[in-house]
Amino acid sequence: xxxxxxxxxxxxxxxxxxxxxxxxxxxxxxxxxxxxxxxxxxxxxxxxxxxxxxxxxxxxxxxxxxxxxxxxxxxxxxxxxxxxxxxxxxxxxxxxxxxxxxxxxxxxxxxxxxxxxxxxxxxxxxxxxxxxxxxxxxxxxxxxxxxxxxxxxxxxxxxxxxxxxxxxxxxxxxxxxxxxxxxxxxxxxxxxxxxxxxxxxxxxxxxxxxxxxxxxxxxx
Amino acid sequence: xxxxxxxxxxxxxxxxxxxxxxxxxxxxxxxxxxxxxxxxxxxxxxxxxxxxxxxxxxxxxxxxxxxxxxxxxxxxxxxxxxxxxxxxxxxxxxxxxxxxxxxxxxxxxxxxxxxxxxxxx
Numbered sequence: 001x002x003x004x005x006x007x008x009x010x011x012x013x014x015x016x017x018x019x020x021x022x023x024x025x026x027x028x029x030x031x032x033x034x035x036x037x038x039x040x041x042x043x044x045x046x047x048x049x050x051x052x053x054x055x056x057x058x059x060x061x062x063x064x065x066x067x068x069x070x071x072x073x074x075x076x077x078x079x080x081x082x083x084x085x086x087x088x089x090x091x092x093x094x095x096x097x098x099x100x101x102x103x104x105x106x107x108x109x110x111x112x113x114x115x116x117x118x119x120x121x122x123x124x125x126x127x128x129x130x131x132x133x134x135x136x137x138x139x140x141x142x143x144x145x146x147x148x149x150x151x152x153x154x155x156x157x158x159x160x161x162x163x164x165x166x167x168x169x170x171x172x173x174x175x176x177x178x179x180x181x182x183x184x185x186x187x188x189x190x191x192x193x194x195x196x197x198x199x200x201x202x203x204x205x206x207x208x209x210x211x212x213x214x215x216x217x218x219x220x
Numbered sequence: 221x222x223x224x225x226x227x228x229x230x231x232x233x234x235x236x237x238x239x240x241x242x243x244x245x246x247x248x249x250x251x252x253x254x255x256x257x258x259x260x261x262x263x264x265x266x267x268x269x270x271x272x273x274x275x276x277x278x279x280x281x282x283x284x285x286x287x288x289x290x291x292x293x294x295x296x297x298x299x300x301x302x303x304x305x306x307x308x309x310x311x312x313x314x315x316x317x318x319x320x321x322x323x324x325x326x327x328x329x330x331x332x333x334x335x336x337x338x339x340x341x
Contacts, residue, residue, distance in 0.1 A: 060286065
C-alpha cells in the first residue's frame with residue numbers, strides 16, 4: 001500500500017513514521033500540510049509533534065490545513081487514517097474522533113515506555129495483534145489526558161471503540177485509562193503512545209509497534 | 221472599526237490543571253482564602269464596520285469553529301465596551317520620549333504593544 005505521512009509545521013515524528021511504514025512493507029509518501037492533495041495514497045498517518053507550536057489548542061490550527069480537508073473526505077470514504085499523539089489531537093479537533101486531549105492531570109511532560117492493552121483488533125491498524133495483547137511502546141506527551149462527556153464514554157465503551165488502554169499507572173489522567181480510540185467504522189484510529197518508535201530492537205523498547213504498519217489493511 | 225471579545229473557559233466538569241497550578245502558587249505568595257482558580261482565554265477581534273448583531277453572530281461562529289473546542293470549553297461573545305484604540309500615529313510624543321529619527325526602531329516598538337500576548341516562538 002501507499003501510505004501518506006503528513007508533515008505540518010512543527011511535526012517531529014514524520015520521518016520515524018515514514019520509516020515505520022517502510023519497515024512494515026509499504027511505500028511511504030510524503031504529504032505536505034499546505035497541499036490539498038493526497039497524491040493517490042491508500043492510507044494516511046498524522047504524526048506526532050507540536051504542529052503550529054500547539055498554539056490555541058493542540059491540533060486546532062492543523063485541523064484547518066488544506067491537506068486535512070482531503071483527509072477528512074477520504075476518511076469518510078473509509079481510507080485508513082492513523083493519528084499518533086499530536087495526530088490524535090488533530091483527529092479529535094477534526095471531529096473524526098470524539099472527545100479531546102487536555103493537559104496531563106499532574107501537569108508534567110511524560111516520556112517513558114508505556115504498557116498498553118490492545119482492546120480492539122478489528123481496526124485497520126490493529127489486525128496484527130491478538131485481542132487483549134499487552135504491548136510496550138514509548139509515550140511522550142504533555143497534553144494526553146483523554147476527556148469526553150459521560151454519554152460519549154458510554155458509547156465508546158459500549159461499541160468497543162476503545163482500542164488501547166493504559167496498563168500499570170495511568171500516565172496522564174485519561175478517563176477510563178483510554179490510550180486510543182477508533183471511529184464507528186474502524187478505519188480511523190488515534191492514540192497517544194508512539195508505535196513508530198518501537199519497530200526494531202536496536203532502539204526503543206522493542207518491536208511491539210511494528211504490527212501497526214505490517215498489519216495495515218483496508219477495513220472490510 | 222468595532223472590537224469584539226470572546227471569552228473561552230474550560231467547562232466546569234473538565235479538569236483545569238493550569239488553574240490548579242495557579243491555585244497552588246497563590247498561598248505560597250501569601251494570598252490566602254483562594255478556594256478555586258479556573259484559567260481561560262480572552263480573544264479580542266477587530267472587524268471593519270459598526271458593531272452589529274450580524275457581526276456579533278459572525279464572531280460567535282468564529283468562536284464555535286476555531287477559537288474554542290465545544291467538547292471541553294464554553295465561550296461567551298460580546299462587543300467591547302471601549303472602542304478600538306486610536307492609531308499610534310495620533311499619539312503626540314513629548315520631546316522626552318521622542319524616538320530616534322530612524323524608521324526601524326519605530327516599527328519594532330509598534331510590534332510590541334502591551335496588549336499583545338507575550339508568547340514568543
